[in-house]
Amino acid sequence: MNAPQALRNMRGPGQLVLQWxxxxxxLSHARLRGACPCSQCRAARLQGNxxxxxxxxxxxxxxxxxxxVQLVFSDGHERGIYPWVYLRDLSAR
Numbered sequence: 001m002n003a004p005q006a007l008r009n010m011r012g013p014g015q016l017v018l019q020w021x022x023x024x025x026x027l028s029h030a031r032l033r034g035a036c037p038c039s040q041c042r043a044a045r046l047q048g049n050x051x052x053x054x055x056x057x058x059x060x061x062x063x064x065x066x067x068x069v070q071l072v073f074s075d076g077h078e079r080g081i082y083p084w085v086y087l088r089d090l091s092a093r
Contacts, residue, residue: 003084007069011058016071018091025091032071033057035090038079 006019014029034053036042044051054075061072068083 004087007062009059009062011060014055014058016059018087020088020091027087027091029059029073030055030057031090032059032082033073033075033077036077036080037082037086040079 004018004020006017008017008019010017010026015026016029016032017024017026030053034051056074058074059071060074061078063070063072065081068081068087070078070081072078
């Protein structure tokens with residue numbers, strides 16, 4: 001999966017906007033935090049532990065990782081690396 005053509009972090013409204021070849025898609029920061037793909041968060045979800053994500057959580061830093069991005073959230077969580085294919089799948093739902 002190729003990287004999006006553009007990526008904009010809109011902190012005010014709490015949206016990550018991805019420009020793919022077929023159009024623009026946005027994901028809320030809260031949705032991204034709730035769908036964190038790190039092993040700790042995935043294990044919690046598999047065990048049925050659903051943590052509530054506050055609506056005011058924000059992406060405060062984006063670190064490119066080649067095949068995706070590492071997102072750092074205002075709640076201090078920074079373990080998740082979001083591959084492009086995962087972000088594309090999330091934005092299509």
